[in-house]
């Protein structure tokens with residue numbers, strides 16, 4: 001794995017950073033989404049044959065990190081091109097690829113992703129949204145509930161993780177379905193969040209939602225493999241989101257600490273201010289290194305190794321982001337809590353990276369059991 005970024009990656013970083021700074025923290029999400037798409041950034045990971053850039057998650061994570069570092073993150077990038085685009089590109093039928101990939105790449109269509117359920121939470125083995133076949137028509141009928149699903153209102157469809165019954169064993173196995181936004185029986189309720197973000201979260205109800213046979217993505221018997229093909233990019237992209245946000249907050253703090261003088265030197269000269277900022281920078285850099293490793297492994301098709309690295313990258317980035325934002329707010333003193341400086345709202349936003357898509361504790365559980373071989377308590 002190259003430890004120094006390629007010239008192409010550096011050029012991509014510079015170009016996206018310029019785009020992000022042009023839009024800035026008061027960005028119009030839709031305008032930035034369509035401009036980023038036109039410039040080829042949203043579909044940079046999707047196959048060239050379907051209108052994408054032919055790159056991978058390494059490139060897509062650079063795009064999201066740089067937009068975030070400019071104060072203009074696009075949360076739906078984690079979902080639309082990274083999870084849904086990847087799963088369709090890897091496992092979709094030719095018709096699904098034709099229908100979705102060019103539109104996801106050029107930004108004209110967006111897809112949300114729904115796995116979390118109110119009664120399952122972190123335990124995704126417990127999800128109960130069920131798909132059964134109508135024996136007369138071959139249609140699928142989906143029933144269940146989802147919660148905290150982002151961007152359903154702005155997405156043309158949601159990729160829903162459900163379960164079908166294995167006819168041999170009777171056990172439920174995960175399967176992915178494309179559910180159009182306005183499908184009859186597909187309801188949504190906006191959840192009021194204490195978050196300053198342009199994307200909203202929704203509780204979803206699926207009440208016998210009738211879908212054609214072609215709504216199933218990939219193979220009914222390989223659901224788990226297909227699901228993880230989407231969840232690893234999600235973790236890597238959440239790391240990018242967190243690193244971008246952490247860098248943005250840190251940059252505000254550095255600028256402020258260089259200028260603000262209340263004794264006879266700028267506050268940044270006091271080590272009590274400077275050292276935590278230096279630590280925050282180191283933690284963000286280390287998290288980025290793990291994110292790059294995870295993206296590299298994923299793009300090389302090393303799904304198992306990528307899984308471990310993606311979890312560790314998400315953990316490291318979430319923690320680094322929370323600390324960087326906390327220290328940035330503190331550095332600005334009272335101004336850290338003003339609307340004018342706009343970083344206090346990042347305190348809640350940073351916590352999202354610790355909770356979603358998989359919590360800090362569930363990653364520690366994963367590393368304890370999968371990597372260290374320790375016994376399980378649950």
Ligand SMILES: Cc1cc2nc3c(=O)[nH]c(=O)nc-3n(C[C@H](O)[C@H](O)[C@H](O)COP(=O)(O)OP(=O)(O)OC[C@H]3O[C@@H](n4cnc5c(N)ncnc54)[C@H](O)[C@@H]3O)c2cc1C
Nearest residue numbers: 113114115116121122148149150352355356357359361378
């Ligand atoms: C802003 C936002 C956007 C989101 N967007 C989406 C989306 O687009 N699509 C989607 O499907 N979901 C989405 N989510 C949901 C998110 O993935 C879940 O919130 C997350 O997986 C945690 O599940 P939960 O909230 O049910 O917490 P719970 O599972 O109830 O966990 C609560 C606490 O208990 C801890 N815990 C649980 N089990 C254990 C254990 N075995 N050991 C130790 N600790 C444990 C957790 O770490 C956590 O701290 C989003 C969430 C947020 C906040």
